[in-house]
Amino acid sequence: MAGHSKWVNIKNRKFSQNVKRSKLFTKIIREIVIATRLGGTDVSSNSRLRIAIDKALFNNMTRDTIDRAIGRSVINIKNNNMKNVIYEGYGPNNTAIMVDCLTDNCNRTVSGIRNAFNKYSGTLLIKGAVSYLFMKCGFLSYKSIIEENSFVEAALNTNVEDLEYFDGAINVYTKLENFFKVKSFLNLAGFKPAIAEVIMIPLTKKKINIQQKSELLCLIDVLKSFDDVKAVYHNCDFID
Numbered sequence: 001m002a003g004h005s006k007w008v009n010i011k012n013r014k015f016s017q018n019v020k021r022s023k024l025f026t027k028i029i030r031e032i033v034i035a036t037r038l039g040g041t042d043v044s045s046n047s048r049l050r051i052a053i054d055k056a057l058f059n060n061m062t063r064d065t066i067d068r069a070i071g072r073s074v075i076n077i078k079n080n081n082m083k084n085v086i087y088e089g090y091g092p093n094n095t096a097i098m099v100d101c102l103t104d105n106c107n108r109t110v111s112g113i114r115n116a117f118n119k120y121s122g123t124l125l126i127k128g129a130v131s132y133l134f135m136k137c138g139f140l141s142y143k144s145i146i147e148e149n150s151f152v153e154a155a156l157n158t159n160v161e162d163l164e165y166f167d168g169a170i171n172v173y174t175k176l177e178n179f180f181k182v183k184s185f186l187n188l189a190g191f192k193p194a195i196a197e198v199i200m201i202p203l204t205k206k207k208i209n210i211q212q213k214s215e216l217l218c219l220i221d222v223l224k225s226f227d228d229v230k231a232v233y234h235n236c237d238f239i240d
Contacts, residue, residue, distance in 0.1 A: 025065075027230055028056045030102040032066065033073040034082045041070055047180065054196050085109065088131055089117050089124040091219055092212035096130035096235040097122070098200055103228040112226055120219035121212075133235055134200040137161065138179025140172040140186070141195040154189040158182045169194070173201070202235030 031052040039046035056066050087099040103109040114124045145151050159178040164171045174182045223232045
């Protein structure tokens with residue numbers, strides 16, 4: 001019975017991992033589709049597509065899957081209703097939240113997001129309500145770096161804005177316009193990022209109490225569980 005229980009636990013864990021992987025792949029493919037629709041198939045001139053492909057490869061998506069996604073988006077480009085929409089709102093204690101979405105049905109997406117905000121002491125707001133509290137930047141995360149001194153020296157010789165040590169990794173922040181230059185320079189120096197993407201960072205931080213922290217974490221988890229949601233950003237300084 002013990003062996004049977006262990007097998008069931010392993011099977012359930014693998015099933016859960018496969019579901020998460022499937023959701024992630026769905027979101028990445030959506031990003032590839034809309035990036036292709038907006039900027040074409042040439043990655044040298046379409047930075048959004050280049051970022052999406054890098055993310056796909058990092059998460060072990062095959063080249064065939066990526067190429068099929070690009071091919072389908074080209075064939076169906078006239079019938080593609082996918083849109084990139086960012087929703088803004090306040091969470092507990094007026095924590096600013098930005099929800100980056102890819103959707104083919106804005107009514108469905110906004111309804112789900114509004115319900116999540118309402119459930120966890122939040123409020124969905126109009127466009128521009130909190131976006132001024134955030135700034136877009138490049139983000140590169142490097143893990144398991146053996147020669148840290150060499151990495152830091154190489155990074156400081158590029159146009160990086162900030163470096164931070166976090167959870168065993170070294171994170172690099174760049175201005176949006178320098179993102180690919182920094183990434184390419186560090187690649188040539190022998191350092192390949194585990195994560196490379198454009199993110200939003202808060203310009204100001206807000207403190208909240210333990211109860212509000214719990215509500216905010218629940219809200220973020222629910223928002224991230226939606227297939228249409230690519231990323232969720234906030235300006236709270238509690239999450240470690």
